[in-house]
Amino acid sequence: MNELNTRVLLASRPEGWPIEANFRIEEVPLVEPRDGELLVRSHWLSLDPYMRGRMNDAKSYAPKVEIGDVMVGGAVGEVLASKNGAYKVGDFVVGSFGWQTHAVSNGAGVMKVDPKRVPLSAYLGVVGMPGVTAYVGLLDIGAPREGETVVVSAASGAVGSVVGQIAKMRGCRAVGIAGGSAKCDYVTRELGFDACVDYKAGRLLEDLRAATPKGVDVYFENVGGEVLDAVLTRLNPFARIPLCGLVSQYNETKPYPVRNLGALLVNRVKLEGFIVSDRLPRWPEALGALAGWVAEGKLHYRESKAEGIRQAPRAFLGMLRGENFGKQLVKLA
Numbered sequence: 001m002n003e004l005n006t007r008v009l010l011a012s013r014p015e016g017w018p019i020e021a022n023f024r025i026e027e028v029p030l031v032e033p034r035d036g037e038l039l040v041r042s043h044w045l046s047l048d049p050y051m052r053g054r055m056n057d058a059k060s061y062a063p064k065v066e067i068g069d070v071m072v073g074g075a076v077g078e079v080l081a082s083k084n085g086a087y088k089v090g091d092f093v094v095g096s097f098g099w100q101t102h103a104v105s106n107g108a109g110v111m112k113v114d115p116k117r118v119p120l121s122a123y124l125g126v127v128g129m130p131g132v133t134a135y136v137g138l139l140d141i142g143a144p145r146e147g148e149t150v151v152v153s154a155a156s157g158a159v160g161s162v163v164g165q166i167a168k169m170r171g172c173r174a175v176g177i178a179g180g181s182a183k184c185d186y187v188t189r190e191l192g193f194d195a196c197v198d199y200k201a202g203r204l205l206e207d208l209r210a211a212t213p214k215g216v217d218v219y220f221e222n223v224g225g226e227v228l229d230a231v232l233t234r235l236n237p238f239a240r241i242p243l244c245g246l247v248s249q250y251n252e253t254k255p256y257p258v259r260n261l262g263a264l265l266v267n268r269v270k271l272e273g274f275i276v277s278d279r280l281p282r283w284p285e286a287l288g289a290l291a292g293w294v295a296e297g298k299l300h301y302r303e304s305k306a307e308g309i310r311q312a313p314r315a316f317l318g319m320l321r322g323e324n325f326g327k328q329l330v331k332l333a
Contacts, residue, residue, distance in 0.1 A: 003030050006309050007100030010065045013057055017251040018320070022055065023071070023313040031104050038084045038110075040093060040103050042077035045309070045330040046124035047316045048158075052250040061275050071099035071312075076113060076123045077333070087112070094123045099312050101332050118294045125158045125327035126301040127290045133276040134162035135286040137242035138220055140279070141272045146171035148217035151208075151234075153227050155196060156183040158301075158327035159244060162290070163220045164193045165299055172218075175211045177227055179322050186325070191300055204230045218242075224249045225256035232260035235267045243273040251320065302326030 004027040011024035033039045054065045054072050065072055075097040079087050084107045087093065095110035097103035113123045125131065137159075144150050150167035154160040155176025164174040164187065176187040176196040184196035195211035197204065208230050215236040221228060224246030249255050264271060293299035304324040306315035312330045319328040 003102070004028065005030050005100055005102040007070050007098070008309060008312050009068055010055060010071055012067065014055055014251075016253050018052065018055060018317060020313045020317065025310055030102055033081050033083050033104050035083050037104050037106050038082040038087045038093075039080045040075075040077045040095070040097055040105060041080050041333055042075035042097050042101055042103065043331070043333045044076050044121045044124055045099060045312060045332055046074040046128070047312065047319050047328040047330065048073070048130070049245055049247045049250065049320065051316065052320060062277075072096065073099050074124055074129060075103070075332075076120055076128075077103075092120060094128065099309065101309050118291055121303060121305075121327075121329055122294060122301070124329060125303065126162060126299060127287060127294055129276060130158035130327060131162050131290045132283055132286040133244060134159045134166060134220075135290060136276055136279050136282050137244050137274055138163050138166055138218070140282065141242035141270075141274060142218040142220060142240050144170050144172045144218050147173075149173045149175060149212055149214055149236075150218040150220065151175045151177065151212065151216050151231055152220040153177045153223040153231075154245075154247065155187045155191075155193065156302075156325060157222065160220065160222055161187070161191055161301060161326065162299065165191055167218075168192055168194075169293075169298070173214075175208075175216075177208070177223070177231075183325065186302065190302075199227055205233065208234060215239075220244060221246070223247055225258075229256075229258050229260050232258070232263040235263050235269055237267045239267055239269045241269060241271040243271055247320070304328045306330045308332070 006027050009024045012022050014022050076094040079091045092113050093110050150172045152160045152163040156178045167174040174193045176193045178184050179200045184198045187193045187196040197207045212234050216234045219231050219241045221243045222245045225248040
């Protein structure tokens with residue numbers, strides 16, 4: 001094979017906010033798949049907040065990326081060559097192929113997808129890991145009931161946007177928290193949330209109080225920090241908090257001191273952190289429902305797209321700063 005594989009490696013570990021120098025781009029010859037393996041050309045790469053944690057040399061729920069290794073990440077693409085009986089040339093698949101244009105896999109964790117049902121890129125977002133995260137976290141942990149108020153932070157993002165729309169399907173009042181008027185307009189006008197609080201407007205507590213006149217029954221947490229502190233003041237007795245992420249804290253060397261933790265005790269709140277990869281038995285149901293809703297036009301989404309693998313580091317840093325609108329992707333082919 002004469003083609004080259006362009007890949008992004010972790011060059012150094014960041015201290016606080018990462019920079020482009022923490023990454024290194026290289027080109028290497030393609031590797032022929034061996035028995036039981038398949039070669040995939042990725043069309044789209046997913047960029048997600050969890051990747052920031054993998055850059056650290058710290059104990060976590062998943063292994064860190066070693067210096068000099070390809071950055072970890074999900075991608076969707078086409079099988080170019082196969083010596084694995086479960087996959088044939090021309091199949092479209094999604095898997096953890098990393099920040100590279102091509103990948104060799106033994107098939108573990110790889111799933112076939114149908115680009116005729118929903119766009120190929122959607123399998124990395126609304127009909128992929130972020131969508132399943134929203135579905136499982138909200139329904140299994142949040143357990144919203146009709147008439148309740150569901151609040152979700154990072155509401156215009158890949159996970160939060162799905163959370164609010166499912167909450168509306170369940171007959172709940174959906175309130176988003178997002179950064180900036182443009183994102184809040186999108187959350188209410190296009191996604192159908194009942195209200196959206198702009199945390200950048202300087203009136204977080206006041207606006208949250210106005211948007212949740214009956215308090216908060218479910219808070220889907222993606223952000224942490226000041227936003228979490230504010231929502232804690234609005235919790236109802238026996239509220240539920242699916243703890244999905246704390247993106248505002250990932251680059252901080254001094255974490256935000258949450259002051260209102262007493263609300264968890266006083267209101268007998270259920271708070272449960274979760275990692276969606278721990279709940280693989282729930283994925284088939286979730287993916288089936290999400291794909292159906294997208295195909296029927298009931299579930300809306302937006303994507304931010306960078307062009308080319310060499311733009312992945314810059315797009316990733318922009319996502320951490322909140323510059324993306326919806327799911328952050330890199331178009332590779």
